[in-house]
Amino acid sequence: MQRLENLFMNHYKKIIIIPILLLVFSLVVFVIQAQKGSILTKDISLQGGTSVTITSEQGVNIDELQESLENSFPNSDILVRELADVTTGKKIGILIEATNIKNEELQPFLEKHFETKFTSDSYSVEEIGASLSASFFKELRLAMIFSFLFMSIVVFITFRKIVPSLTVILTALTDILVTLAIVSIMHLRISTAGIAAFLLLIGYSIDTDILLTTKVLKRTESSLFARIYSSMKTGLTMTITAIAAVTVGLFSNSVVLQQIFTIILIGLIVDVISTYLGNAPALIWYCKKKNIQ
Amino acid sequence: MIKKWRVILLLLFLILSFIAINPQFNKEGVAVRHIAQNSTAAFAGMQSPSSQLSATAYERIIKIDNKKISSLNDYHEALASSSSNLSIKIETDKNEYALLKSEDLGITVSEIAGSNLKKGLELQGGSRVLLKPQDAISEQQRDDLLAVMEQRLNTYGLSDIRIRKADDLFGNKYVSVEVAGASKQEVKDLIASQGKFEARIGEEVVFEGGEKDVTFVCRNDGSCSGIRQCTEQGSGYLCTFAFQISLSENAAKRHAQITDKFDINISEEGREYLDKPLDLYLDDIFVESLQISADLKGVEATNIEISGPGIGNTQEEATQQAIQQMNKLQTILLTGSLPVKLDVIKLDSISPVLGRAFLSNAIIVTLFALLAVAIIIFLKYRKLKISIPILITMLSEIIITLGFAAFIKWNLDLASIAGIIAAVGTGVNDQIVIVDEILSGEQFYRWKEKIKKAFFVIITAYATLVAAMLPLFKAGAGLLTGFALVTIVGVSIGVFVTRPAFAAIIEEVMEE
Numbered sequence: 001m002q003r004l005e006n007l008f009m010n011h012y013k014k015i016i017i018i019p020i021l022l023l024v025f026s027l028v029v030f031v032i033q034a035q036k037g038s039i040l041t042k043d044i045s046l047q048g049g050t051s052v053t054i055t056s057e058q059g060v061n062i063d064e065l066q067e068s069l070e071n072s073f074p075n076s077d078i079l080v081r082e083l084a085d086v087t088t089g090k091k092i093g094i095l096i097e098a099t100n101i102k103n104e105e106l107q108p109f110l111e112k113h114f115e116t117k118f119t120s121d122s123y124s125v126e127e128i129g130a131s132l133s134a135s136f137f138k139e140l141r142l143a144m145i146f147s148f149l150f151m152s153i154v155v156f157i158t159f160r161k162i163v164p165s166l167t168v169i170l171t172a173l174t175d176i177l178v179t180l181a182i183v184s185i186m187h188l189r190i191s192t193a194g195i196a197a198f199l200l201l202i203g204y205s206i207d208t209d210i211l212l213t214t215k216v217l218k219r220t221e222s223s224l225f226a227r228i229y230s231s232m233k234t235g236l237t238m239t240i241t242a243i244a245a246v247t248v249g250l251f252s253n254s255v256v257l258q259q260i261f262t263i264i265l266i267g268l269i270v271d272v273i274s275t276y277l278g279n280a281p282a283l284i285w286y287c288k289k290k291n292i293q
Numbered sequence: 294m295i296k297k298w299r300v301i302l303l304l305l306f307l308i309l310s311f312i313a314i315n316p317q318f319n320k321e322g323v324a325v326r327h328i329a330q331n332s333t334a335a336f337a338g339m340q341s342p343s344s345q346l347s348a349t350a351y352e353r354i355i356k357i358d359n360k361k362i363s364s365l366n367d368y369h370e371a372l373a374s375s376s377s378n379l380s381i382k383i384e385t386d387k388n389e390y391a392l393l394k395s396e397d398l399g400i401t402v403s404e405i406a407g408s409n410l411k412k413g414l415e416l417q418g419g420s421r422v423l424l425k426p427q428d429a430i431s432e433q434q435r436d437d438l439l440a441v442m443e444q445r446l447n448t449y450g451l452s453d454i455r456i457r458k459a460d461d462l463f464g465n466k467y468v469s470v471e472v473a474g475a476s477k478q479e480v481k482d483l484i485a486s487q488g489k490f491e492a493r494i495g496e497e498v499v500f501e502g503g504e505k506d507v508t509f510v511c512r513n514d515g516s517c518s519g520i521r522q523c524t525e526q527g528s529g530y531l532c533t534f535a536f537q538i539s540l541s542e543n544a545a546k547r548h549a550q551i552t553d554k555f556d557i558n559i560s561e562e563g564r565e566y567l568d569k570p571l572d573l574y575l576d577d578i579f580v581e582s583l584q585i586s587a588d589l590k591g592v593e594a595t596n597i598e599i600s601g602p603g604i605g606n607t608q609e610e611a612t613q614q615a616i617q618q619m620n621k622l623q624t625i626l627l628t629g630s631l632p633v634k635l636d637v638i639k640l641d642s643i644s645p646v647l648g649r650a651f652l653s654n655a656i657i658v659t660l661f662a663l664l665a666v667a668i669i670i671f672l673k674y675r676k677l678k679i680s681i682p683i684l685i686t687m688l689s690e691i692i693i694t695l696g697f698a699a700f701i702k703w704n705l706d707l708a709s710i711a712g713i714i715a716a717v718g719t720g721v722n723d724q725i726v727i728v729d730e731i732l733s734g735e736q737f738y739r740w741k742e743k744i745k746k747a748f749f750v751i752i753t754a755y756a757t758l759v760a761a762m763l764p765l766f767k768a769g770a771g772l773l774t775g776f777a778l779v780t781i782v783g784v785s786i787g788v789f790v791t792r793p794a795f796a797a798i799i800e801e802v803m804e805e
Contacts, residue, residue: 204715
């Protein structure tokens with residue numbers, strides 16, 4: 001603890017560089033990805049198309065199906081995946097996501113490919129028009145901005161001090177942007193649920209920052225670093241439990257749940273760095289300036 | 294004293310949740326979900342359950358002809374093997390009915406629900422369409438639209454329908470229709486098509502669908518509706534359905550005026566017909582042409598027989614198609630057309646098999662997530678008297694959130710399950726804050742103040758989470774409302790009910 005105290009109390013300005021570098025890194029990623037096309041790889045719920053799940057316990061040659069679909073629908077972006085229940089190891093079926101296609105075209109093709117007629121028991125389909133999905137995306141972007149704004153207002157009302165409040169908000173922003181950059185590099189196909197996960201992350205990631213800032217600014221019972229250290233212990237317990245729960249969530253067989261949990265998992269890990277290497281040293285800096293012990 | 298009350302409040306909420314969820318241990322029998330209008334069952338006095346009824350309150354069929362019914366299989370077997378050829382005796386938990394035997398009794402049944410929790414589309418299987426009116430409509434028009442749709446689906450005989458309004462952040466108006474256990478084609482046909490029915494002679498409209506012109510439609514009665522004949526045609530089969538309808542006085546008068554103008558032709562078989570047929574159009578698409586018998590010329594005909602075809606590769610297929618077509622046409626004639634034209638902008642159809650796979654996996658994942666949290670908590674505090682209250686609080690939160698969902702009849706979908714897990718996660722975080730605050734060696738503060746300090750953090754975190762989730766309520770035409778609602782309800786229950794109780798319990802335990 002003594003070494004940690006030395007590190008934090010004497011080198012706080014240097015420590016902050018780490019999250020700043022992360023932030024710069026994510027901005028660079030955004031620029032590169034934007035030049036390549038778009039920052040986010042959107043799934044069909046955000047760009048329109050059809051997603052089909054064929055339930056079957058038999059194995060299917062996925063590559064062959066992918067190739068034959070791509071040849072027949074050259075204007076469509078197609079992804080074929082096998083679905084399995086991780087908890088039981090049983091095959092559930094295959095998932096086909098295709099942009100720019102209606103089920104009316106896709107189903108007959110698949111029925112010909114598999115030489116069978118699908119029933120509503122074996123064939124699940126989600127189809128969404130391009131204009132609706134575009135409107136979803138716009139709305140969710142708007143929702144995210146509002147969400148961030150509302151959260152910022154609550155933070156300002158709570159702490160009533162500009163610098164600490166801004167630090168908390170900046171930390172949250174770092175969480176979102178860095179997570180977004182990682183998701184962008186991973187080429188994760190983001191759905192409406194994925195964006196909902198980002199909103200949840202806004203609320204989730206600042207728990208630890210609120211705890212930290214409250215302990216540092218509203219208490220005086222022990223030394224500054226002791227307060228930071230105790231909030232760090234509590235905050236890390238919180239994050240580790242959340243990470244444990246979310247990691248289990250990755251074993252869901254639903255693509256929707258998998259995506260929500262993946263995004264929150266990345267966000268939580270980023271949050272550990274941004275809170276304790278960003279928010280904490282920034283608060284030390286602030287306290288030293290304001291002579292808060 | 295106050296401490297005690299917090300725990301009592303928690304217990305009270307838990308009891309209320311159990312009542313709302315109403316888990317069923319006796320699942321004998323089958324539940325009556327729908328009774329078709331004018332069916333044998335309806336004549337015997339059986340009634341469709343109201344849509345307000347909770348899932349465990351449906352009437353249960355317990356015995357058929359004194360044979361005990363425990364499952365859907367028993368039910369179908371009992372009906373098929375019914376020895377008497379005149380009547381069937383159905384005993385339910387509420388009453389006894391004697392039904393005249395007919396091909397279709399008009400009863401739709403399902404397994405007994407295990408609880409009042411409603412599974413959403415993804416977990417149960419079924420179809421959902423999101424519809425957008427082609428032209429801007431007023432709120433009043435949308436209400437009318439919903440009413441006709443509801444009537445149409447009910448008339449068609451679908452149960453478990455959920456029609457609701459949906460708006461988005463830009464003020465667009467949508468209608469979302471969810472039907473469990475129906476195929477996407479049925480829903481699309483019934484809901485998305487405007488269903489403008491017109492019977493024309495030449496260019497003139499004799500009558501339209503809806504109660505203004507059509508006063509009665511014969512359904513589920515073999516004497517005036519059914520499949521009339523099936524013939525082999527080329528490589529397939531063609532079956533013809535026919536049913537009678539009654540026209541209103543005005544429509545009958547129009548019929549007299551219009552038919553009066555036409556001449557009479559004699560067909561090859563020597564029968565006399567008017568030289569123009571009665572053409573049936575659905576949504577301006579030609580359906581069928583019916584010859585008008587000469588003796589109807591200039592007559593105020595109030596009874597008219599409507600017929601049409603069904604085709605298929607086998608006779609069975611053709612019959613099925615004809616029955617479906619007939620049912621659709623009867624439905625549209627009864628309910629009239631929708632006030633606006635609609636576009637299907639999103640269509641989902643989830644197989645019940647896939648839904649079951651999702652549900653069982655979601656339950657397992659949630660249980661393992663709880664276990665993972667329990668292990669971490671125990672490793673951290675190494676004291677059962679801390680870990681167990683945390684676990685109990687987590688479980689209570691889940692139960693109360695589910696109780697609330699059952700109470701407001703919310704359909705739980707995958708996003709809602711993610712919301713429950715998220716809320717429980719926040720809950721655990723808060724409990725860690727409380728425990729750490731109490732465990733912190735600072736003798737400086739008294740209990741009360743320590744808890745108060747913990748709650749400052751908890752309330753702020755709560756406020757920010759709720760603030761962040763609020764915009765989701767409306768975004769995406771209501772498709773993410775479940776996620777936002779469950780998360781907010783879950784964390785609210787946590788902050789206002791379970792957490793205060795937890796603080797009281799942990800205080801009690803630690804003071805010992």
